[in-house]
Amino acid sequence: MSVLVFTENWDRKFKKLSFELVSYARGVADLLNTSVLALSVGPVEDSELMKLGQYGASRIISIDRPELKNLDNQAWAGVIAAVALKEDARVLILSNNNTGKAIAPRLSVKLKAGVGAGVSSLPVSTEPFTVNKRAFSGNALAQTVIRSEMKILTLLQNSYGLCETENRAVIEKSDVQADTGFLKTEVLDVQKQTGKILLTDADIVVSGGRGMKSPDNWGPLVELATLLGGATACSRPVSDEGWRPHEEHTGQTGKIISPNLYIAVGISGATQHLAGVSSSKYIVAINTDKDAPIFEAAQYGIVGDAAKVLPKLVEAVREIKK
Amino acid sequence: MKILVCISNVPDTTTKVKFTEGNKSLDTAGIQWVINPWDELSLTRALELKDNPASGVKSVTVAHVGTAASEPTIRKALAIGADEAIRVNAGAADAWYTAFQLAEVIRKEQFDLVLCGIESSDYNGSLVGGMIAEFLGIPNVSAVSSLNIENGKPVMVREIDGGKETVTVPVPCLAVVQKGIAKEPRIASMRGIMTARTKQIKIYEPAPAEPLTEVVSFSKPAPRAACRFIDPENAAELISILQNEAKVI
Ligand SMILES: Cc1cc2nc3c(=O)[nH]c(=O)nc-3n(C[C@H](O)[C@H](O)[C@H](O)COP(=O)(O)OP(=O)(O)OC[C@H]3O[C@@H](n4cnc5c(N)ncnc54)[C@H](O)[C@@H]3O)c2cc1C
Numbered sequence: 001m002s003v004l005v006f007t008e009n010w011d012r013k014f015k016k017l018s019f020e021l022v023s024y025a026r027g028v029a030d031l032l033n034t035s036v037l038a039l040s041v042g043p044v045e046d047s048e049l050m051k052l053g054q055y056g057a058s059r060i061i062s063i064d065r066p067e068l069k070n071l072d073n074q075a076w077a078g079v080i081a082a083v084a085l086k087e088d089a090r091v092l093i094l095s096n097n098n099t100g101k102a103i104a105p106r107l108s109v110k111l112k113a114g115v116g117a118g119v120s121s122l123p124v125s126t127e128p129f130t131v132n133k134r135a136f137s138g139n140a141l142a143q144t145v146i147r148s149e150m151k152i153l154t155l156l157q158n159s160y161g162l163c164e165t166e167n168r169a170v171i172e173k174s175d176v177q178a179d180t181g182f183l184k185t186e187v188l189d190v191q192k193q194t195g196k197i198l199l200t201d202a203d204i205v206v207s208g209g210r211g212m213k214s215p216d217n218w219g220p221l222v223e224l225a226t227l228l229g230g231a232t233a234c235s236r237p238v239s240d241e242g243w244r245p246h247e248e249h250t251g252q253t254g255k256i257i258s259p260n261l262y263i264a265v266g267i268s269g270a271t272q273h274l275a276g277v278s279s280s281k282y283i284v285a286i287n288t289d290k291d292a293p294i295f296e297a298a299q300y301g302i303v304g305d306a307a308k309v310l311p312k313l314v315e316a317v318r319e320i321k322k
Numbered sequence: 323m324k325i326l327v328c329i330s331n332v333p334d335t336t337t338k339v340k341f342t343e344g345n346k347s348l349d350t351a352g353i354q355w356v357i358n359p360w361d362e363l364s365l366t367r368a369l370e371l372k373d374n375p376a377s378g379v380k381s382v383t384v385a386h387v388g389t390a391a392s393e394p395t396i397r398k399a400l401a402i403g404a405d406e407a408i409r410v411n412a413g414a415a416d417a418w419y420t421a422f423q424l425a426e427v428i429r430k431e432q433f434d435l436v437l438c439g440i441e442s443s444d445y446n447g448s449l450v451g452g453m454i455a456e457f458l459g460i461p462n463v464s465a466v467s468s469l470n471i472e473n474g475k476p477v478m479v480r481e482i483d484g485g486k487e488t489v490t491v492p493v494p495c496l497a498v499v500q501k502g503i504a505k506e507p508r509i510a511s512m513r514g515i516m517t518a519r520t521k522q523i524k525i526y527e528p529a530p531a532e533p534l535t536e537v538v539s540f541s542k543p544a545p546r547a548a549c550r551f552i553d554p555e556n557a558a559e560l561i562s563i564l565q566n567e568a569k570v571i
Pocket residue numbers: 208209210211212234235236237238249250251252253254265266267268269270271272273276286287288289292304305306307335359
């Protein structure tokens with residue numbers, strides 16, 4: 001028996017999300033008195049794979065097959081399911097990111113494994129296996145019992161944190177092959193976002209709403225985000241109007257993020273917006289309306305005009321970065 | 323080409339959710355039920371495709387797993403423009419159970435393209451679409467933000483972490499759609515509302531299946547401390563607090 005964690009790579013590298021997943025898997029394995037097996041698909045070098053050991057993986061299975069270059073939900077789920085069965089995995093852990101959401105449901109059906117989708121903490125109990133999962137777009141947690149023998153959990157990004165251990169892992173190259181009959185996804189074009197911190201990975205996010213007044217006023221907001229090493233985001237009307245790209249839209253129908261710091265500028269704080277940002281560790285609001293609902297979600301607030309406050313913040317951050 | 327749009331019936335997105343019976347179930351008093359926002363956008367896109375003869379889309383059907391109580395939501399989908407509607411007469415016990423029922427319907431009715439929303443706004447599972455595809459053994463594409471039909475083939479843009487890919491898969495297939503698929507949800511016209519009243523909703527009884535998961539109780543996230551206000555004239559103080567007290571910058 002083991003806990004199997006699927007660790008995706010980006011251009012052959014892992015990132016914080018991967019280490020957080022392994023840390024979480026270690027926590028689950030401790031509850032079950034078992035060990036963590038990490039599964040990597042793609043051409044990742046051993047030195048990179050070994051990093052997963054530092055967060056608690058005892059064994060790392062690496063599958064490097066050319067046919068698995070592009071994500072095909074059906075074929076990838078087939079490969080992961082084959083490893084899970086071979087290794088007698090009881091719990092499978094994936095990220096709740098795009099890839100995890102693409103694969104987990106197919107895995108669930110293949111393995112008849114119930115899914116706890118969007119967990120942010122360790123299981124409440126292992127007998128019966130019970131987890132708290134995100135529900136009602138962040139307005140509630142649903143305590144859910146998973147009754148199947150195998151279980152799948154998808155972890156919300158930035159929710160659990162990293163735990164390093166004194167652990168040395170062994171790497172095994174697996175020859176598990178994809179069923180090529182299932183490789184049906186043909187990739188016609190790829191557009192990569194390069195050089196920017198991904199919104200979902202960022203520890204600090206500075207976000208603008210309609211209170212920014214015009215697409216021309218974004219300069220100081222972007223500057224603040226850059227100085228803080230963070231990413232920029234926006235509310236839905238802002239992306240709908242084309243003031244900012246769609247990738248930046250946060251909220252119920254956009255991205256769900258949980259940075260350490262979310263600075264909301266000229267955002268009223270509608271329920272649908274908060275649904276995407278309410279699990280941020282700290283929320284700061286800047287708004288001219290002292291009664292704006294965003295202040296109910298925020299720990300720190302400034303009642304003031306974004307156009308006046310933002311340049312002052314930029315200045316203050318410049319000072320401390322000196 | 324026949325399109326099926328799977329629709330879920332959820333509380334209006336502004337609902338302040340409350341729970342009853344010792345936090346065991348949702349307090350439905352006063353809740354306004356709506357079509358799940360992503361499903362509404364899928365339906366809109368399906369109808370846009372049907373409006374364009376070059377796409378070859380002949381019909382758009384909606385399917386829902388739920389009790390008779392959700393018929394108003396199904397009628398709304400018909401009013402927006404769906405040609406036909408199917409309801410599986412059972413509560414949506416969990417994602418597995420729901421997907422199992424929808425897969426059964428699709429086996430009987432045969433569709434070329436099935437659309438599901440990326441999640442339902444109540445249980446946020448992001449599961450039903452992928453599960454249906456696996457039950458049927460057909461390909462699926464996730465996080466689809468654009469969908470076109472070119473020479474009978476669906477061409478989709480999917481979001482991956484850090485970018486986008488344009489992909490195609492052979493039909494029959496399933497797309498799990500997200501934001502971007504349509505700009506605004508289509509609104510029912512007066513005529514649509516009138517014709518929807520007389521359209522038949524086809525009812526299927528559920529096939530035997532056991533859910534794999536069960537929600538036993540709900541809790542609300544811990545409330546946040548009250549907001550501490552900082553004088554706008556002294557905005558630099560905020561930065562100092564974030565650096566020295568919150569220690570996040
Ligand atoms: C089904 C559905 C899904 C939705 N999904 C999302 C979603 O995912 N994400 C999302 O964001 N929204 C979503 N919405 C929309 C949501 O309801 C709100 O309309 C939206 O969040 C409001 O955006 P806003 O805060 O930028 O604009 P507004 O609500 O117009 O707020 C602007 C704020 O700026 C303040 N302001 C004005 N001038 C200034 C100034 N000079 N300086 C500082 N502050 C100023 C105002 O006081 C106000 O609070 C959804 C709606 C529906 C129905």
